[in-house]
Amino acid sequence: MTHAVGVGIDWGSSNVRAWAFGSDGEIITQNAISMEFADARAHGFKNCYQSLLEPLNVSNDVPRIACGQIGSRTGWFEVPYISCPGALKNWLQAPIQTPEPNLYFLSGASKSNPSPDVMRGEETQILGATSQGHKGLFCLPGTHSKWARIEKEQFLDFDTYVTGELFAVSRKHTIFGEFTVEGEPDWQAFAKGVEAAKSTPLLNLLFLPRSQVLAQKQSGQESTWYLSGCLIGSEILSANPNRLSVTLIADGMMAELYSRAMTVLGCNFAPLSADACTTTALFRAIQSKIET
Amino acid sequence: MTHAVGVGIDWGSSNVRAWAFGSDGEIITQNAISMEFADARAHGFKNCYQSLLEPLNVSNDVPRIACGQIGSRTGWFEVPYISCPGALKNWLQAPIQTPEPNLYFLSGASKSNPSPDVMRGEETQILGATSQGHKGLFCLPGTHSKWARIEKEQFLDFDTYVTGELFAVSRKHTIFGEFTVEGEPDWQAFAKGVEAAKSTPLLNLLFLPRSQVLAQKQSGQESTWYLSGCLIGSEILSANPNRLSVTLIADGMMAELYSRAMTVLGCNFAPLSADACTTTALFRAIQSKIET
Structure with a gap:
């Protein structure tokens, strides 16, 4: 059993990764599984989750916080989006308890003006970057690239580019x-x-x-x-x-x-580094969970 | 046997049409075949051509002038592009004799600056429109829309939009x-x-x-x-x-x-009307062939 204080999980559309964090945010153990989201659903999200966490050897009572597609409508448990514009802390301080013990999902971001748009996972990377003092315009490239605007701890706007x-x-x-x-x-x-x-x-x-x-x-x-x-x-x-x-x-x-x-x-x-931004934010979310 | 002075053919990527023209450009008879280009190639372009023309009942000795994909590298006989910018009459007055008796193909248009681009068929529609006095900017929408610029009888430029x-x-x-x-x-x-x-x-x-x-x-x-x-x-x-x-x-x-x-x-x-522009230009090309 490690002395981990929590586990962060990034569960996206083609792979899942988990990190066990020490009390200073250091990564103690980690694991990754390459798996298409539809295959994970077919295989059972709970089975994947157990396979993912087992090698981490973490106590059952520490919080596990996941971001990404796993909280979408086609995911394991759907969690609502948080509306943008809004304070960044809205995302960080609101991990949502799932029916699974000690498992929390972070909310994605949505906007409605002038057109609706959504993200799940990128908001966590942005949280990690802002905790290092970055602000202004953010570019998160990918299949669906996101561009986001952050000022004064406020998540102001974002757009998707295909x-x-x-x-x-x-x-x-x-x-x-x-x-x-x-x-x-x-x-x-x-x-x-x-x-x-x-x-x-x-x-x-x-x-x-x-x-x-x-x-x-x-x-x-x-x-x-x-x-x-x-x-x-x-x-x-x-x-x-x-x-x-x-x-x-x-x-x-x-x-x-x-x-x-x-x-x-x-x-x-x-x-x-996107990975470093993700782990930074997941550890911060674990801290805010432990404190509450 | 009709009293047609020539036949115009528009042979595109998904259908082929032919018109037999009287001496004033009136359409005496016409025929159309829906056929994918690859199927026409497999069936034999000559067979399609004969099936297309037979119902028109036109004398063997009048010119037949075709525009469109049929003159491309994957067509029946390849005919070169004419470079743009250039005088519009370059396209109209240069039907190219194919190995088939009395069958001529009109050239497509190509450009090289700042990037290469090509058209086959749309240049004939533009010729038809300019013969009615139209000039300036032309829009020819489709799978690959073309925008062209014509001034003072010169084909100045064009671009393709997908x-x-x-x-x-x-x-x-x-x-x-x-x-x-x-x-x-x-x-x-x-x-x-x-x-x-x-x-x-x-x-x-x-x-x-x-x-x-x-x-x-x-x-x-x-x-x-x-x-x-x-x-x-x-x-x-x-x-x-x-x-x-x-x-x-x-x-x-x-x-x-x-x-x-x-x-x-x-x-x-x-x-x-794109069809009307095509037939106008094909008749003009037939006239220029008869006169030379």
Whole structure:
């Protein structure tokens, strides 16, 4: 049995991770399972949860706090969204007790003006970043990238951009798929795509990678990275037209892509690890649970 | 045997049509076949051509002039593109003799700056419209909408917008497909989508129709037409940011959608029938062939 004071869980749409925290927030043990959400549902969320936690060897009486898709309508227990705009502490201090002993879910964020929008999981990353003093504009890239605005401990607004999904759909379900090739990143082609987004509207931009291949001006591999640059460039220019400084919350290749695109566009940014932001916020939520 | 002076053929990616013209350009007989391009290739283009022309009952010695995909790399005989910018008469006066007796193909248009782009078929519609005195900005909506600029008998520039394809792909291959419903047009939802495009960047706009359904602010049917409005509104605003007067070349539902969207956006337009533009241009090409 570890001396953990609590467990944080990030249960997203394609993988689940858990961390056992010591009293200073240090990670004592951790575990991760790659599992599509629909498979987890089929397998039984409770079974997955037990498999996830068992190796952590944590006492039954410490709180476990989870964020992400697991609290959605198709998740294990649905927990409501908290409305944005609102104080950040609304999210942090309100873990919701589930029917499972000592298991709490964090609420996602929703907004209704001018259009409805939702997030589940990214709000936790934002909480982690703000606890390190970051504020202003936040970019959280992904299949559905989120851009959020935080000022004076208030979660003011956010919007979803379907950048990653559109890249995947273009490669899988349009004629462009015939041209694309897996391979090492071509950063020159990527930067050209980002540049093209400055002067070309997106609906036209989505045609260029194919016509470049057809006109034999780019190879399939170049064009794949060019399309990635077009889409990410277009997202950044749309979400941040005045090129304000941005806190970029991402890991791995996603961090690399967005860092490079922001550099091409002359946009200042502070890169933060998404995983580190998540664990920071989950530990803070555990602390607030222990204190109450 | 009719007294036709020539036959015009529009051979596109999903259907083929032929018109036998009298000496004043009147249509004496016509025929149409619905056939996917790949099926026509498998069946043999020559067989399709013969089936198409037989009912027209036209003498073997009159010219037959075809435009569209049939002249592409995957078509019956490939004919080169003519470069844009260039004089409109370059396209009209240069039907290319195929190996088939008395059969000529019109060239498509290509451009290389700042990016390569191509069209096959739309240039013929534009020729038809310009012969009626239209000039300036042209919109030719479709799976791959084309916007073209013509001044002083010169074909100056054009760009492709993947609007129709993106609508189809969103409905077929994203989570949005679960929400959409076939049905009568909901013009109010469509106009709301066009309005939303004024203030919302496209990558964000593509998320809204789903979140509207999830937030129970729109039915699936409303959201389908809302998405259509979002996309068409975004295309028009991108392609015509200064809201110049436009010649809109389209038929049927496509003409209806774009007319309504341009009206919502306060954009003046002159609607022309795409079919009428095609037959006008094909007859002019036949005349120029007869005269040479």
